[in-house]
Amino acid sequence: MSIAFLVTALIMVATPGTGVVYTLSAGLSRGRRASVVAAIGCTLGIVPHMMATVTGLTALLHTSALAFQVLKYLGVTYLLYMAWAALKDKGTIAVEGETEPHPATRVIVSGILINVLNPKLTMFFFAFLPQFVSAGEPDSLLRMVELSAVFMLITFVVFTAYGIFAASVRNHVTSRPRVMTWMGRAFAGSFLALGVKLAFADQ
Template identity: 65%
Template sequence: MSIAFLVTTLVVVVTPGTGLVYTLAAGLAGGRRGSVAAAVGCTLAIVPHVLATVTGLAALLHASATAFQVLKYAGVAYLLYMAWATVRDKGAIDLGGEESAPPGSWRVIRRAVLINLLNPKVTIFFLAFLPQFVSPAEPHAVPRMLFLGGVFMLVTLVVFGALGLLAAAVRSQVVSRPRVLTWLRRTFAGSFVALGAKLALTAR
């Protein structure tokens, strides 16, 4: 495993995206438990993308315009739903007061998995990313790609978990200020809409 791979992985992981936005929101909504659950869910969602790359399904997705579009717009629809749920203060992101019951861990994990799973760009990214660090002539190319995918998942879990815990640490200050709470709801909702629009406009 090279330094270039680790640096590239870190840059990709910390780049703001749907998973990171959701993890921060989950940390504010459910505290430490919510942030950890979201980080775990986003990390688990990477598994199908890595397996798709290794088994060649990513190449099929890249070649099939219809398959790509279906998955893409399913992801867009879900992001728009997340934006609506945030504004309505229901569903996955309930940034209510301390007396509010935070969303359950399994619910957070399921939503985090769906957010990352319904993004075909993640699969396409792995299709372009992993082969750069594995020689086609290497006798153990598949195990190496699985190993690198595992490293990517570990970095994702650590970074998302740390940032989510940071958000959870300021939760008490946030929920006690209604104006800040309203601003955050709108910000997260706007972020999901923007990310959905970006996904809708991206080509293979």
């Protein structure tokens, strides 16, 4: 495992994106447990991209403009829904003063969808992983799976750290209604901005 791969993966994961925003909002709205569950969901959302990469399906997505556009706009639609949910104080990203029962499966599914419906993640795997696998390596498929697993582990650790940090300041946020209001708007704006950015992304 090269240092270059670990550093590059860490930078890519730590850079704020949809998964980070979702995990932060889960930690602020429902505490530490919810943030860890959200991190699990976002991490599991990487699996389809990994499978697409190692089986060669990414090549189809890379060459087919229609396939890319369909997946892209599904992702945009879901991000806009998340923005609306944050703004309307509903769903898994509501910043609330009281902790309400919230099925872990719903939080996980939302996290999975956020990453599954992100074609840029597949493009990242397509362009990123092969750089660290030698062309003549006999077990190249196994090597790509190994690297993908490490990337997922880094994702889980970093996202969990983000979420636990958010949960640690939760009481300071929930005790201030004005802060909660602006926090909800900030998350809505973040999802909206990410959706717009994805909408204008090229293949």
